[in-house]
Structures are given as structure tokens and as C-alpha cells.
Amino acid sequence: MDAPSRRLALPALSAVLAFAVCAPLLGRGFVLSYDMVFAPRQYFVPDAFGLGSTLPRSVPADAAVALATTVLPGDIVQKIVLLLAIFFAAFGAGRLVPTEHLGTRLVAATAYAWTPYIAERLFIGHWPLLLTYACLPWIALAGLAARKHEPNSLPKLVIACAPAVLTPPGGILAAAVMVVAAGSRRLWQTVPLAIALNLPWLVPTFLNAGGTFSDPDGVTAFSARAESWGPALLSVLGLGGIWNAETVPGSRAVPLVPVLTLVIVALAIAGLWPLAQRWGKAPVRSLTALGVLGVLLASLATLPGGDALLTAATRYLPGAGLLRDAQKWVAWWALPLAVGFALAVEAAAAKLKTAQGRVALVTAAAVFPLLTMPDLAWGGWGRLGTAQYPADWRVVSEKLGDRPGDVLALPLSAFRGFAWNDGRTQLDPAPRVLPKPVLMDDTLQVGAERIAGEDPRIGDVRAATSARELTAAGIGWILVEHGTPGYVDPRLLADATRVWSGEWLTLYRTPGVPAVKAISWTPALLANGVALTLLCVALLCRMLPMRTLGRGRISPPRKE
Secondary structure (H helix, E strand, O other): OOHHHHOOOOOOEEEEHHHHHHHHHOOOEEEOOEEEEOOOOOOHHHHHHHHOOOOOOOOOOHHHHHHOOOOHHHHHHHHHHHHHHHHHHHHHHHHHHEEEOHHHHHHHHHHHOOOOOHHHHHHHHHHHHHHHHHHHHHHHHHHHHHHHOOOOOHHHHHHHHHHOOOOOHHHHHHHHHHHHHOOHHHHHHHHHHHHHHHHHHHHHHHHHHHHHOOOOHHHHHHHOOOOOOEEEHHHHHOOOOOOOOHHHHHHHHHHOOHHHHHHHHHHHHHHHHHHHHHHOOOHHHHHHHHHHHHHHHHHHHHHOOHHHHHHHHHHOOOOOOHHOHHHHHHHHHHHHHHHHHHHHHHHHHOOOOOOHHHHHHHHHHHHHHHHHHHHHHHHHHHOOOOOOOOHHHHHHHHHHHHOOEEEEEEEOOOOOOOOOHHHOOOOHHHHHHHOOOEEEOOOOEOOOOOOOOOOHHHHHHHHOOOOHHHHHOOOOEEEEEOOOOOOOOOHHOOOOEEEOOOOOOEEEEEEOOOOOOOOOOOOHHHHHHHHHHHHHHHHHHOOHHHHHHHHOOOOOOOOO
16 A cells, blocks of 8 residues: 555545444434434523523533534534544544554554444434544643643644533543643643633533532432443443443344453553553553543442442532533543554554455454444434424524513423424423523433432422413523423413414413523633633644744845
8 A cells, every 4th residue: 555545544434434424414404312402503692601590511512503503504513513523533543543554543443433432422412522532532642742742732732622622521531631641740731721621611610609419319310331241330341331221222232242342451451561662651551540530430330339429429519410421431441442452453463474364353353343333333223313493493583582581491391302303302402492591491301210400490480380470580481392292381371472383382472571680791701712712822823833933033134
């Protein structure tokens, strides 16, 4: 293979993997699955900056999407995000491996990008975590460069982290890899950078410190689960184990999977030795320790005493709700797992006497993840699909106008199942489609468990017996969504005025003038401004390195 072909092989494979997953989703329309809700146009409402009455779980992701949809239609933005997440996950893992062998890079690419983590987070709709996962190899690369004091390494770190910090979990995942990869001698630089990049969600979280407690019952409901005959810990070691059984690929239940997981883990551990010889022992030890921490956090609720520990933390420590759905932290383990596995395959191939044997082994290792989990391809074998929003949503958006007051979405449920989306379970789209803040019941039903939400205003809504009481609670509009399960209390609509009704939506106006609470935008705008300024400075440093600026100075004329 000539040099240009070798350079193109890794990005070409990365593109093939991305299109293999997303091909059926690339037509016009929206992929609406569980938490993945994009809108034709998203708005800069207070909740997009964490200034609502609940925790800033999707901050600044909602603001970033609102900005993007001012330029491109929302479905195009969504498709770009999904394609780039898988592409850069594979491409970054291939670049991260310290090797001259193209085959080793290809093995790392598929081992990192074709995983249960990607599949389960895609199916449950956690697209910001997919972006974070894609950024981790690039953050590790930039962090290792910073450890070696290479020029422009810190701007590279900032740029690599920017897409990863769109949510609190993503920000923590990215910050930990940044700090660990760059090493202890760079803490005075990496820690401030991590804090500055995460300010958009840190600031509203601290301003809402009194409301940062989550229902302790969620610890058990959202704990990792076994996907085959092995324990949950074994599923987590294989980068699976998400709490929602409906989002798990069917191939994960094959009885051979736990055995294959142990084999892959053993090979990855063996591959850490050649990795330490090339990177040095310190960074390998640190990244591996971080990966082990991720495995322990992900499976802690299933270990002896772990459930009680996490329940106590959630009950008494502000922000400990981040430890719910702890399987997301296993993303740290994916880095040493993929890189170690690739280097172990390289070492095994080097012992083979024939070139054909080496090529066969590397090829088998590269396609191994695809063969063991084929149901990630083609949108999860048709699990995901596209849908168009009915025109009702556009009409309701226009009808809201400038009248003050939030919108209450009924029935009181966080999730919907519309016929226009083939009955797929999806998060209520109203908060992202409408140009006003939307109050919805964030109580979650997980099996037989009912997990209390985090929005304190829902208690007032549940206690209300008339639209006038809703007005006093700051509600100016009631949106009834049809064709989805749930009960609507007729008393709430009795003294409300129907403004518009269609096949899927009916909009009511509450009587009187809603009591609107004043919002201070300054802290959130300052926090976002600091993060954006840091990113712009990093981009400027990459585009115009300081040495280039230095060469641009006027020199005195030389003497002849």
C-alpha cells in the first residue's frame, strides 16, 4: 500500500463505520428516541442556560443546539452530530495508538468505536455523551503532548475538550482524562482550564445549590445491569451494562459474550506493557487507573455495600445525583481497553512468520467487534428511524406570541409515544420545540420504581385544581398533547381558554396574568462568555502560532 493510501485508510474506515450505523437516518427527518430530541429550531430559553427551576442536566448542550439551528435545520444538525461522533471516535482511537503499523490503528479504531457503549448511548439518545466519548482519544493525545511540553499542546487540549463539555457528565469525563494524561506537573494549567470550560453548567448548579439533591431511589433503578449470564461487573468491563434493558443490543445476551469479554480484557492488559514502553509508565498507569475507577463507579451499586453508599451520598451530598446511571463513567475504561487490545494484537502478529498470517490476524481483530455486535449497524437493525414533526408544533409556536408565562405540558409525563414517530418512546419535545419555557413532569417510571423528579414546581402543579391556580404558579399556557398515553385532569382546563386545537396538540391560555419570576441572566452569560473566550483564544493560537507572529515582525534592513 502506497503512502497516500495508508494515510487515507484510517479516516476511510472511520467514515465507513459512521455510515454503517447512521445510513438509514440520513434522510430528512428527526431521530427521536428516548432522550434524543432535536427540533427544527431550538430557542434560547432560560433552561438552555440552566436558569430554570431544575438541574442543568443539558447545559450548555441546549444553548449550543439553539445556536446551531439558527444556521442549519435541526435535523441536519442532528445528523452531523451523530456522524461526527462515530467518525471521530474511531479516527481518534486510531491516532492515539503509538505505532507505525496501520493495521494496529485500524484495530484500535473498531475496538473503540464499535462498542456497547456507543450502541446503548445511541439507542437511549444520549448524544452529548457520544460526543464526549469521541473526544476522549483526542483529549488524551493533547494531554500526552502537554506532558511532553510540546508547543501549542494547551490550545489543542481546549479545542479537544470543547465538544465534550456540553453536559455535566461529559465535562467531568473530559476533565479527568485531560488532567490524567497531562500529568501532575501540568495541574496548575489543566485544572483551571477544566474549570473554565465547565463554567456554563457549574455556575447555574452552584446558584441552584438548594435544589441539587436527587431521589435516592434512583440509585437502584439506574444501576448497571447484567446483559448475559455473567454479573453486571462483567457487562461493564465489556463497556455495556446500561440500566435500560430496552436500549441494549440483542447480541449482548448471547451466552458467549461474557467469555469473549474476559478474553478481550486479558489481551488489553497484556497490551499495556508495550504501551508503557512507548508512552512511559506514568501516563499508562494513570490512564489505566482512571479506567479502573470508571469500572468501579459504573458497577458500584451492584457490589456489596455499594448501593447503600451511593444512596447515602445522593441523599446528603449536593450533586451526587450525577452518580446515578453510573455506567456512563466506564467511558474512561474504553481508552486502555481499545489501545491495549490493539497493541496486544500487534505483538501477536509480530510473532507470525508469514505476511499472510499477520494480515489475517489483524483483519480478524479489526472485524471482531462488528461480528460480535452486528445489531449496531443500520441504526440498530431498524431500531432507530426518522420522523417529521406534525405542523401542529409550528402553529402552536406561533400562537404563543409575547404573552408572559411558562407552558405546562400535559399529560404529566416526561416521555411520550406518538403515532407520528411510530410509537417510539421519546422525551417530550415541547421544551425544545417551543419558544417559551416548558414545565413538564420529570418523574420517571423505571420498571416498578417511580423516581421523583427534580423540578420543585411540579408539586404545585399536581396540587392545582384549576387553571387559576396554575396562573398563580407562573403558568400562562397549557399544552395538551394528543395520541400519547396519560391522563389530563379536566379541572385544569375548565376555566382556561382554548386558543387553538389540531390533531396532535391543543393550546389553552390560563386566566389572568401569570406571576413571572425575574431571572438574572448575568452569571450564566458571564460563565458562557468565559468558556467561549477560552475556546476562541485556543483556536486563534492554533491558527496563528506565536512563532508565526514572531516571524511577522518587521526586521531592520540588512547591510549589503
